[in-house]
Structures are given as C-alpha cells and as structure tokens.
Amino acid sequence: MTTPHLDTKFPKIGTTIFTVMSALATEKNAVNLGQGFPDFDCDPKLVACVNDAMTHGLNQYPPMTGVPALREAVADKIESLYQYRYDATSEITITAGATQAILSIILAVVRAGDEVIVLEPCYDSYIPNIDMAGGVAVRVPLTPGTFRPDFDKISAAITPKTRAIIVNSPHNPSATVWTREEMLKLQELLAPTNIVLISDEVYEHMVYAPLQHLSASSFPGLAERAFIVSSFGKTFHVTGWKIGYVAAPAAYSAEFRKVHQFNVFTVNTPVQHGLAAFLQDPQPYLQLPAFYGAKRDLFRQGLAQTKFELLPSEGSYFQCVRIANLGVPEKDLSEADFCKWLTSEIGVAAIPLSAFYADGFDQRVVRFCYAKKDETLKLALGRLARL
Numbered sequence: 001m002t003t004p005h006l007d008t009k010f011p012k013i014g015t016t017i018f019t020v021m022s023a024l025a026t027e028k029n030a031v032n033l034g035q036g037f038p039d040f041d042c043d044p045k046l047v048a049c050v051n052d053a054m055t056h057g058l059n060q061y062p063p064m065t066g067v068p069a070l071r072e073a074v075a076d077k078i079e080s081l082y083q084y085r086y087d088a089t090s091e092i093t094i095t096a097g098a099t100q101a102i103l104s105i106i107l108a109v110v111r112a113g114d115e116v117i118v119l120e121p122c123y124d125s126y127i128p129n130i131d132m133a134g135g136v137a138v139r140v141p142l143t144p145g146t147f148r149p150d151f152d153k154i155s156a157a158i159t160p161k162t163r164a165i166i167v168n169s170p171h172n173p174s175a176t177v178w179t180r181e182e183m184l185k186l187q188e189l190l191a192p193t194n195i196v197l198i199s200d201e202v203y204e205h206m207v208y209a210p211l212q213h214l215s216a217s218s219f220p221g222l223a224e225r226a227f228i229v230s231s232f233g234k235t236f237h238v239t240g241w242k243i244g245y246v247a248a249p250a251a252y253s254a255e256f257r258k259v260h261q262f263n264v265f266t267v268n269t270p271v272q273h274g275l276a277a278f279l280q281d282p283q284p285y286l287q288l289p290a291f292y293g294a295k296r297d298l299f300r301q302g303l304a305q306t307k308f309e310l311l312p313s314e315g316s317y318f319q320c321v322r323i324a325n326l327g328v329p330e331k332d333l334s335e336a337d338f339c340k341w342l343t344s345e346i347g348v349a350a351i352p353l354s355a356f357y358a359d360g361f362d363q364r365v366v367r368f369c370y371a372k373k374d375e376t377l378k379l380a381l382g383r384l385a386r387l
Contacts, residue, residue: 107263299377
C-alpha cells in the first residue's frame, strides 16, 4: 500500500523554536530558561477550587461561550482595573488559551487578501495564523534596540487593504510596555480607519513599578474596535491548563463565537468553575508584579556580574540580553547557534530573538525566562557566570 502524497499547505512552517530548545534542554540536562513556563506550582487554593468543582459533578459541557460565573468575574476584573465594563453575556468568551483565541479572532476577521499589520519581533503564532486565514502579514519592525513602536512606519504600512493590527503589551519577547502616549498615538492613528485592533495582553499582570499596564480597554477609541486577549494560564502559573478569554464589543464577539464554536466549541468545565471561585479574591493577580519583580531583580543582579548586556525588563517574565560583549568566541555565532551552544555546553537554555522575526533578523540578542524557582535561577546564574 502507498500513502497518498500530501502537499503541505504551509511549507515555511516547522517545529517552533520553543519546542526545539526545550527538547535540547531536556537532552542536555540544561536549566530551561527558554520556553516561557514556570517550574513552580500554582496556588493550592486554585487546585482546591477546581477539585471542588469536579467532586460536585461539574464535569459536562458548559455553555459554548463559557461558564456564566467566570464570564461575570472577568467582566468585574476588567472594570475594576481598567474602568471599562463589558457585558458578561454578549462580550466575554472563555477560550482554550490565548493562542487559540488569537487564531479564532484572525479566522473570524481576516478574509483572503486582507492585510494584517504585525509588529516584529512578535509571538510566533501571529503570522502563521494570518496565513491560515488567507491574509497577508505586513511586517513592521519595532525600533531595534528599544523595541518601541515606530508610528511613522506603522502609518506608512496602512493601506485600503489593512484589516487588522496586532499589538502586544507587555511585549513578548522584548519585555517592553507601551506608554500612555503610545496608546493614545495608536488610538489617534486608527481613529479615521476601519482597522480592527487585536490586543494581546496575556502578561497584563506582570508590569513593574513605576510602570502600569494600559489595556486597550482603557481607551474608548481603542476599546470600540478591539479584541482583548488574556490568559489565566500566564496569570495563575498554570500554562498547561490552556485557558484564557477574549473581551470584545458584542458585534465582534458574535463573529468570534462563530469560529470558536466550530474550533474548540467550549472549554474545560471544572477549571472554569474553579477559576470563577478563585477570582473572587483579587490579591493573587494584584500581588503578581511584586512576586515576579523579585525574581526579575534576582536574575538581573546575577546577570550584572557577567558580560551580558541587560536590556530593560519592564513587563512579562522575560529578560533579553545582548551577547556581543561576551568573552567567548561563540559570541560571534548566530543567535540560534549561540543558544544551541549555550544549552549544550553551558547548560542553560535561551531563545534567540531572531526566532520572532519572519526573516530571521539577527541583532545579537537572546531571551531568558525568569518564571522559575529562585534556586533554579541561582543554578542558571552559576553556570552563566562562566561567561
């Protein structure tokens, strides 16, 4: 028997860099500071809330849009933090993580030939998602070095075919946070257009003083055209649960749900009920900046003893560094090859920033994740001290 030939729809798509580096870290017994997930447990109270839902029989299909109590809790949280009220029934949808949410948004919004502006470096699912929808990704670089938005370049990229723009703050991979002036400039730029805003805010609760997260929902001119995406997995240290949400105007949510219902249909029931109960106390997410801020400071203080050049880490749980001044010949390797060497020979995994550019733009910068136990970070720092 012969298996029929299958032409690939996506010849440029391979295995993600996160999977590759995590596999190499496991093979080499390296400290994995590459892929963005914690190596510590979530709050036992959250697990208890989910267990309680399971033992009370909440194990069948929930409503397609999400458990009402959880949607109400999300609407309350957004209103409390950003002073904008979404209707829990018609404007909040619970998703199987943020990645699924973003794909479903793009499939709902983008038609064949539509252009979508992406600001590079960007999370690696954006451009493949646009390709899946038949759209055209228009790549606009964030300013190299500072990773601030260049509004002249964004404005120049807008055409009559522009359907959407994807913005991510706090930003993965650079850990920059958009300022109020930048958000207002975005609002001004989009005001005379019909462009939809996809605002990826999965690290919203990881912004370090004196900065604060400025959700697109805080700006009326953005909220009225925005899909807001967030992640319970990131916020509550449960990335493997794959659960998040989308907040959007009712008309947008209706279109989004048309895709969502035939994509995943609905999301894990007991986890939804557990999160609804857990969200009644806001302290776990309000205390997150202090929690991750301490880890950031520990990691940065250790790296300051090496020849890595530290870039700012304003938000998220990532730290980017320049490698050009290291005292080893491997500093002249490409970012990707340097990360493979660092993992195999030094025993610490990182991610090359070039992986976040469609053309592999290499600027001698790699990304570490500090969402780890303090002892894990200290072990990594001890190994990196050799550099």
